[in-house]
Amino acid sequence: MTTLNQITTPKSIAIVGASDNKNRIGGRPLSHMIEQNFEGTVYPVNPNRDKVQGLKSYPNLQDIPGDLDFVLIAVPAKFVVNVIEDAVKKNARTALIFSSGFSEIGGEGEVYQKKIREICDQSNLRVIGPNCLGLFNSQSRFYPTFTSTIDRATPIPGDISIASQSGAYGSHIYMVSHQRGLGIRYWITTGNEADLSVGEAIQLLAEDDNVHTIMAYVESVKNGKQFINALETARQEKKPVILMKVGRSDVGAAAANSHTASLAGEDAIYEEVVRAHGAYRVRSTEEMLDVAYATKPKIYPTGKNLGIVTISGGGGVLMADAASDVGLKVGAMPEGAQKELKEIVPFASPMNPVDVTAQFFNDLSIVPKFIDLMLSQGGYDGIIGFWTSVAGSPKMSQPLLNALKQAMSNYSEKIFINSMVASEDIVKHYEKEGFLSIEDPTRAVVSMAALMYFGEKFNEKIEKIEIQPPLKINIPKRNLNEIECVEILEKFDINLNKGKLIKNVQEIKNIYKDIEDGYVMKVVSKDIQHKTEIGGISINIKSLIEAETKYDEILQNVKTKSPKALIDGVMISPMIKGGVEAILGAKVDPVFGPVVMFGLGGIYTEVLKDISFAEAPLNKKLAKKMISRLKSAKMFEGARGLKLNLDHLLDNIVKLSEFIYIYKDFVKEVEMNPLVIKEDMVIGLDALIIPNLEGEKNA
Template identity: 30%
Template sequence: MSGGGIQQGPDLKVMFSPRSITIVGVSNDPGKLSGKPFHFLQRYGYQGDIYLVNPRYRQIDGVRCYENVAKVPRQADLAIISLPAAAVPQALEECAEQGIKAAVILSSGFAEVGEKGQELEDRIREIATRYRMAICGPNCAGFINVTEKVTASFVQALEYGELYPGPVSFVGQSGALGTAIMAVAARDLIGFNFWVSTGNEAVLTFADYVSFVIEQEDTRVVIGYMEDARNGEALKQAAYRALELGKPVAILKAGRSEMGAKAAASHTGALAGSDKVYDAVFRQAGIIRAHDVEQLLDLAVICSSPRQPEKPRVAVATISGGAGIVIADACEEFGLQLAKFAPETIQALQEILPPFAAINNPVDLTTSLLLYPDLLTRSMRAMLVDPGVDNLLIFLSLQYSKAEELARNIAEVATGSSKPVVVSWMGMPREALSILRDTHIPAFTDPTRAVKAMALLVDYNRRRELYLKLNSKYKVAPTHSSNQAAAKEIIKNSRISGKGVIPEFAAKQLLRAYDVPVPRGIMVKDEDELAQVEDKITFPVVTKVVSPDIVHKTDAGAVILGLDSVVKMKEAYRRITMRAREYNPDAYIQGVLVEEMAGSGIEVIIGIKQDRRFGPVVTVGLGGVFVEVFKDVSLRPAPVTEQEAREMLQELRAYPLLLGIRGSEPGDINELVKVVSRVSHMALDLKNEIAELDINPLIVYPDRYGVMAVDAVVILQKESHEGAVPDSYHN
């Protein structure tokens, strides 16, 4: 359990599948928020017992109303609380004393409104910890278990129509947006298994709900709306488990822009966090990132099918040549391929279709389909048996007169094939949509949306295959304990200065402990020691000031290159120390570093930074003086495998430089990915010690000649957190 420090968390099954429910603060007016949960439970046919608590009423709709929770004759599994915020902690305590193990707190007025509300929320968390209660909210819209008709919610979407059961579960950090998504899904005949509004997440977090719903047999896909992952590690673990189960998780993560992040902060009091870090986490953990609500629902549709696109080769059957061109363009844009038909397939299509039909992919069925619906099914079978075809995309428009027949024919062929069949049908009649939804055939109105959804699933399944091949994200080669011991000793000695910065010489010792190549070098504390350097390193050399107070040595003029004698080194020593004191008179100067000059090559940067939600994050990008100009970097949470490190490099705009361009030699990419992986292990091993690390530049030499960390700086955590127990609510 990832909330509130609960050591052995409550069973969410009790909350989501209660045998009985107590509603505290119920109203007899179904138009009021506090009256809606009872109204909906009755309307949708909840089969368990319902107990009502409100001293103002004796009964509501024939159901007895009790003065307080203690007067209820039987213990309920779930409490729905709708009271003023100040009254909620006492009511929750009374529920806990009666043995109720779960509660939905619909009331607002907690952390989202300020300090007093935060105090009330802290009391809720304390009660939940003491009684091991599962708490949804506060400040939430509740949840719905569609299959069991548990409508522990007040949302307006329940006022209309029916609940459509289906394989999609939704978890969202906005009740209003989540309600709208549910309403649009119902309009489009997308069925839900669970729907959850998380609210302030005082106890249960977004990740807890995802962890629960992915284990439910009737859930095939999880979609969500997120502003902030309050427990980043729990979210990653839930995503990895979903990968193992083959259940895609698609999330619309808000707060991409600075304005969006500020809006998220004012919405729930949560900080949105670095959007680039979220991108990296999602990519690593196999979470599909939806870019808008429309795409989120498209992903729900395509992931609901038991036959999901896994490979990129697509056959297209269309009634419109123009639509075929649109689909071909979209396939190229989003990374899919038009399948090349085998000769047997072309011959079969020639025998099926009229002589004026276009046989090459995309296949134009022509308007003959309006008269002969079987042209489609026969063509489908011919294309689906082609070994060069991975998926079939069908485009239709209108066809009102024979829509149901076409839909049934498509469903019959599609369900009889192991390959995914996707339909784009503009102006699709609702009766046809119903047939396709009932048979789990993904159906879209717009062809480009269909292609985008297919491409996202192909990429998801590629990442899932890689994850399963590696067996587990965390089953990577561990760092040897002696490396950790040596590194921690270096950090311990560096803390003595009290500056919070490990300057270059010690930073490179730290890197050496993790097998990151660094130049041979010696730190001298006075000019006389330079005479001993000549026999230990090879000229030419570079000299640099060593000071925790001068991080940017070049800005201080405290770096001198290309020295080839002791005489020149002594002169450089005097100039460097003088410039350093002029730059910062109060600087603590430990000495001067004398190092062998590194050869030229491609300059990259490797960095570590602690993210408040996801822990240590590793960055790699174009380095040297260009890092701030081009900002060409890729990120991943630590640790990363060598395969993940290679993917990070491939994401860079500057990656062609590493491959070699215009006759230049390719860089030693194999050694570079090893170093990125080693640094990621260091980030994880020393996460309680290191706040930031920059290796800039790291020189990448030609292939098989290795890499070299030329400069490095480490910023320490303000104090060591070694041995501390993390607060699982606020990680």
């Protein structure tokens, strides 16, 4: 089993392609190792030189005496496979490949990368890369990387680590982390991931006792199960994973694909996977650094009630707004506590935000009194203090710190973040005493929200899903028409508006009966998935004559707009009126496997895009949480007197999740749009199943 120690703490390293020029790719890691006093043995490999940077050079790996732990490769792509084979012969545990020209360029490069993968599968060698910038372990001073950031900023060992698919951006994250004063112990870039993936890197970091926080940069995931296991390991170890997943836009996704030669995938599904397994997704490097910095005390509140103490009423309002934006509660102080605050400072605002006013300057003793009341009676899970530039005053800085230390002396389990403008020396002094400082108040609120998110996720009970014994349903390996789709889903007790198939106009007379809401008629064809666009559907049919006319119109429209489609007939069904139209679907994601989708449907699906995803299978509790993440969630919960059958809706979501989970090898997608939700029923008006025609096993 691979360990982080095996990869990052070798006793020996050979650098194949080592250069005497310290600025070249093959020279930088050797220079780093020499200058940083790496304690292991370093073997430069360069057949053209007797010595490289003062060390004896070897023509090839086989000439190096004994076995090797680590082989670093910086030679053209066409030579890499041979070097990898030699590394196996030297019993190397790890090989790291700087070289580019593999799957990211296609063609011959893909062949090379496939061969590397085959060697890994047939040996004990682990490969990092190709096309990667390397890694480092600042504690052991091991620097197999050509990043220039080491020249400017020697890493300071800490308990935060970085895993990144991108080498250059991984370097950027390291550099700004260093500038922020964050100690980085491990830094791993994975490149094309012929073997070791960013998911496994996260896993290894989560398993290491020296790591307490993980920052990760992800462009794409190849092995969804491995990635999920990594996030779950970190959650079980109560180690925050702060994740930047790029490729949210179409342009970004295309760039990610070309960069890592892997599918970027559907961003909404990534969002759900990250959320479901306890990682925190950030949108900017600044947010990533703020959250990583905020994890330093290792305090993760389990609630979301935020207390705000401020010397500025305006600053308090701004932070309250920011708290609302990120889903935090800014609960009012109890009336009794408000009265006590008023007795201390009659003109203070005691609600929450609690404004200590300018009296702060006259009497700093009010600070511990106010904070003590907020923590002892307010029920706040964390507090932010807004002191603006006052805390940076040489005259006020230490007295304020003393007051804060007194205030928090009995609340070591609570998190307190200061928002203040002060010199680096003052900020470091506050940090040394255990007080975080984030200059911008909105960023302080966002960071607090992240800590509360981790507190919730670390204590979240993992739901056990029990699946009923699967029904034996035959799903043909061909395109299906709607009637076939309805028949399949009905076997799972999913309620659908089943109609009758008409194959000629004369059959309508034998079926048609006057009903109040009339009928809907639509073409039935395995070749037509979307009927509206080609005029293949007609609604509100109220008479036999109209039904006969619409039958002919539908067939004519289809023949005109989709002449190659094979028509099985026309289905006639009762119109279902009223209720809320939703969309309920499921698909087998190529990375993460079966997922369920629910949201506003009908004409609103594409316009509002109010959709929520969840991994299948679900139970009712998870299905309800899925609905709660919608912007329109209150509608489904009965807002403004709207009466909807939530229990039946949850049943349908659960059943469809079981269907896609059980038949994930036979079905690619399934969808009911619209799904009508009323007080007395939940019913799908349209059904679509797209079978898996390739016959390959899905994720």
